[in-house]
Amino acid sequence: MSIAADTTTLARQVLVTKTAQRPWTGRLLRRSGSWSLGLTLPLLLPLAILGAWQSASTWHWISPQILPAPAVVWGTLVDLTASGDITTNLGISALRVLYGFLIGGIAGLVLGLAMGLSPTVRAYLYPTFNAISLVPALGWIPLLMMFVGIGETLKIIIIAKATLVPIAIAAVQGIRNIPENYFEVGSVFRFSRWQVVRYIVLPAAVPSLFNGVRQGLNHAWLALVVVELLASSEGIGYLMVWGRQLFQLDVVIATMIVIGAVGLLLDQGLQFAESRLLRWRRSAY
Amino acid sequence: MAKPGHLTLRNIRKQYTVNGNAFTVLDGVSLDIAPGEFVSIVGHSGCGKSTLLRLVMGLDGEYEGEILLDGHRLRGTSLDRGIVFQEHRLFPWLSVTDNIGLALQNSPLTKAERRDAIQQHVELVGLQGFEKAWPNQLSGGMSQRVAIARALVNRPEILLLDEPFGALDALNRAKLQAELQRIWQVEGITMILVTHDVEEAIFLGDRVVVMEPRPGRIKRIVPVATPHPRVRNDCNLLQVRESVLEEFREETIETISNAA
Amino acid sequence: MSVQVIPSTPALRRAAAAVAARTRLWQGLALPVAIIVLWTVATSANWVDTRILVGPWKVVETAWFHLTHHVLWEGLGYSVARMVSGFVLGGFAGLVLGVLLGASRIGDRLVSPTLNTVKQIALFAWIPLISVWFGMGEPAKVIFIALAVFYPIVFNTYEGVRSVAREHIEVARAFEFTRWQTFRRVILPSSTPQIFTGVRLGLIYAWLATVGAEYFLKAGPGLGNIMIDGRERFLMEQVIFGVTVVGLVGFAVQIIATRLETRLLRWRTRSNA
Numbered sequence: 001m002s003i004a005a006d007t008t009t010l011a012r013q014v015l016v017t018k019t020a021q022r023p024w025t026g027r028l029l030r031r032s033g034s035w036s037l038g039l040t041l042p043l044l045l046p047l048a049i050l051g052a053w054q055s056a057s058t059w060h061w062i063s064p065q066i067l068p069a070p071a072v073v074w075g076t077l078v079d080l081t082a083s084g085d086i087t088t089n090l091g092i093s094a095l096r097v098l099y100g101f102l103i104g105g106i107a108g109l110v111l112g113l114a115m116g117l118s119p120t121v122r123a124y125l126y127p128t129f130n131a132i133s134l135v136p137a138l139g140w141i142p143l144l145m146m147f148v149g150i151g152e153t154l155k156i157i158i159i160a161k162a163t164l165v166p167i168a169i170a171a172v173q174g175i176r177n178i179p180e181n182y183f184e185v186g187s188v189f190r191f192s193r194w195q196v197v198r199y200i201v202l203p204a205a206v207p208s209l210f211n212g213v214r215q216g217l218n219h220a221w222l223a224l225v226v227v228e229l230l231a232s233s234e235g236i237g238y239l240m241v242w243g244r245q246l247f248q249l250d251v252v253i254a255t256m257i258v259i260g261a262v263g264l265l266l267d268q269g270l271q272f273a274e275s276r277l278l279r280w281r282r283s284a285y
Numbered sequence: 286m287a288k289p290g291h292l293t294l295r296n297i298r299k300q301y302t303v304n305g306n307a308f309t310v311l312d313g314v315s316l317d318i319a320p321g322e323f324v325s326i327v328g329h330s331g332c333g334k335s336t337l338l339r340l341v342m343g344l345d346g347e348y349e350g351e352i353l354l355d356g357h358r359l360r361g362t363s364l365d366r367g368i369v370f371q372e373h374r375l376f377p378w379l380s381v382t383d384n385i386g387l388a389l390q391n392s393p394l395t396k397a398e399r400r401d402a403i404q405q406h407v408e409l410v411g412l413q414g415f416e417k418a419w420p421n422q423l424s425g426g427m428s429q430r431v432a433i434a435r436a437l438v439n440r441p442e443i444l445l446l447d448e449p450f451g452a453l454d455a456l457n458r459a460k461l462q463a464e465l466q467r468i469w470q471v472e473g474i475t476m477i478l479v480t481h482d483v484e485e486a487i488f489l490g491d492r493v494v495v496m497e498p499r500p501g502r503i504k505r506i507v508p509v510a511t512p513h514p515r516v517r518n519d520c521n522l523l524q525v526r527e528s529v530l531e532e533f534r535e536e537t538i539e540t541i542s543n544a545a
Numbered sequence: 546m547s548v549q550v551i552p553s554t555p556a557l558r559r560a561a562a563a564v565a566a567r568t569r570l571w572q573g574l575a576l577p578v579a580i581i582v583l584w585t586v587a588t589s590a591n592w593v594d595t596r597i598l599v600g601p602w603k604v605v606e607t608a609w610f611h612l613t614h615h616v617l618w619e620g621l622g623y624s625v626a627r628m629v630s631g632f633v634l635g636g637f638a639g640l641v642l643g644v645l646l647g648a649s650r651i652g653d654r655l656v657s658p659t660l661n662t663v664k665q666i667a668l669f670a671w672i673p674l675i676s677v678w679f680g681m682g683e684p685a686k687v688i689f690i691a692l693a694v695f696y697p698i699v700f701n702t703y704e705g706v707r708s709v710a711r712e713h714i715e716v717a718r719a720f721e722f723t724r725w726q727t728f729r730r731v732i733l734p735s736s737t738p739q740i741f742t743g744v745r746l747g748l749i750y751a752w753l754a755t756v757g758a759e760y761f762l763k764a765g766p767g768l769g770n771i772m773i774d775g776r777e778r779f780l781m782e783q784v785i786f787g788v789t790v791v792g793l794v795g796f797a798v799q800i801i802a803t804r805l806e807t808r809l810l811r812w813r814t815r816s817n818a
Binding site: 182188189190195199200278279 | 380
């Protein structure tokens with residue numbers, strides 16, 4: 001752009017290379033050096049665990065009742081997938097999460113925006129909301145069971161509650177943390193109330209809201225496992241309970257792997273969506 | 286081209302009440318700014334110069350006295366008045382174009398006219414090629430250029446600048462001061478610059494208003510006769526500078542060290 | 546969130562906030578009071594079946610009964626003791642591992658990817674495995690609580706240590722600090738705020754896990770038993786009381802955690818002011 005700008009960029013680059021030479025955490029790695037090592041390192045621990053697990057079953061250190069061999073677990077995972085047990089139950093669970101997440105998410109968003117935008121609504125609702133959200137979702141279960149029984153309604157309510165709280169909190173905080181400066185800019189351009197919401201409040205709250213959605217989905221998945229473990233005759237959590245009751249640990253571990261994989265998928269998916277949606281946060285420096 | 290605004294301040298007084306104690310930020314400030322004039326206001330921090338600008342912008346409506354623009358009393362903010370803040374205050378989620386376009390949200394222009402106005406102002410501040418960039422990708426100087434374009438895109442009668450280059454390094458600051466002088470000449474509108482940089486005030490202003498604190502009031506108004514465009518080492522400017530700096534030397538050493 | 550002009554001095558804003566806070570308190574109480582009134586009226590006028598929804602008075606009676614009998618206090622004692630043991634165990638492990646991973650690039654590359662993957666297994670999905678490996682008794686419960694506490698603490702400690710300003714490390718290097726001195730004088734204090742965020746979250750999770758453990762690993766006394774027992778015998782008042790106690794303990798844990806945090810991190814707010 002200009003000489004002045006060029007010199008500052010140059011200065012910055014010099015600074016970056018200078019500090020990059022000796023990042024305080026990375027001295028050892030840099031000395032040992034190579035790029036490929038950076039890729040192999042993360043695989044060492046899983047391989048070590050797998051090795052220990054395999055040896056434990058090969059040399060009968062632990063009874064297969066307590067810890068079945070990796071190959072057995074893998075076999076069960078393949079069998080359960082082939083027989084459709086995993087897909088069917090996962091489908092049922094996914095639907096529960098979807099309903100609960102949608103209901104809780106929309107309710108949380110509406111509640112959060114209302115409490116964020118209107119000081120009056122916040123004054124009347126926030127303390128009660130806060131008190132309710134402080135009781136862990138689990139704590140509500142026995143009470144809800146007495147009102148709605150142990151059917152689908154209970155599961156959807158619990159999942160919805162687990163989703164609602166983080167999303168509503170994220171909306172409130174996202175809105176409250178918007179710098180007052182931004183509102184002055186809106187005032188300078190004579191924004192109407194609606195324009196302030198549309199052009200300042202919503203976009204400024206998006207990063208926080210996204211965080212809330214991520215947490216909400218995370219909690220929804222956690223809550224699903226809880227309710228399915230507690231009272232269910234189908235679903236991925238039930239598969240686990242069933243395996244536990246029959247003392248088939250291969251089924252239990254296989255289900256854990258599925259639950260972990262779904263969790264990972266959700267997390268990575270949302271991370272990807274976030275980085276796409278919030279590209280403006282990337283800075284040039 | 287926008288018609289330059291004629292601003293009149295009459296006996297402005299502004300007080301804040303904190304825990305029952307009133308303290309006066311501005312007292313008896315009167316100033317008449319001719320259409321198309323460039324007026325600089327200098328003073329130490331706490332002399333109320335930024336408060337004065339906020340009153341003129343209409344961001345704060347609680348004061349005594351009168352502020353008239355072209356003979357009419359001000360009421361709240363208006364698109365007739367543009368402002369550039371010390372921090373650029375660009376919205377990080379909008380590109381350069383969209384940030385400038387935001388100012389046109391309530392303008393009577395058509396879509397096509399808006400697009401033209403935005404492009405014209407991007408060019409005015411010399412940011413061609415950065416239209417799609419996000420604020421996070423811009424340097425401080427570039428961000429402030431966008432803020433100037435955003436403030437001018439509505440073709441205001443008067444542009445208020447609240448220490449706009451205060452956060453920039455010296456090289457960028459000098460460059461943007463020259464740019465601002467050029468823009469002022471091109472646009473031909475009234476501008477008021479609040480700054481604590483005496484050289485900047487003199488380089489740009491037709492008149493330099495020196496303010497003193499506690500309560501904030503005008504100490505002296507120094508005319509700068511040198512015609513625009515000016516060069517930095519003009520002898521007359523240097524003389525005016527000595528005379529303005531003399532005003533500050535009279536104040537206590539304590540306040541000077543505070544301002545630094 | 547008003548669009549109008551905002552008072553521009555902090556002092557003015559504080560003064561206005563103090564007045565507003567008093568009004569807000571009353572407004573905040575309006576809804577809970579309304580609910581209790583509605584509940585009282587609905588049950589005493591027989592709008593609802595009192596077998597399904599008992600009156601508030603019944604709950605108060607039950608609460609009084611429990612508060613004056615040792616079962617509640619014993620249960621509370623067991624639950625809290627469990628929570629504390631799990632917290633200490635999981636918190637310590639999380640702290641040590643978090644510091645190691647944060648300070649050593651090799652350790653980070655070696656362990657973090659695995660840890661991040663394993664973290665994705667929903668907490669309660671560990672229960673069946675834990676119950677096979679450790680039974681239903683105390684060890685299983687404490688291990689489950691420790692696991693719940695471990696995650697937030699390890700990740701926040703890691704983040705805290707990783708985000709120590711390079712400038713501060715350079716200061717340490719300029720004064721030729723040893724590795725230990727750098728850790729003790731620079732890394733630890735500057736990552737404390739983030740570590741405390743982890744501790745606070747850890748405490749919240751600890752209580753959640755304690756309640757969960759008593760649900761799923763039923764054996765032995767605890768607060769959860771009051772609720773479970775109430776539900777099995779269909780004593781609504783006992784369940785409501787149980788939920789309230791669980792909520793109150795959770796609330797107390799949060800308050801203690803937040804107080805502790807603000808107390809220990811006073812320097813942070815001061816430097817910001």
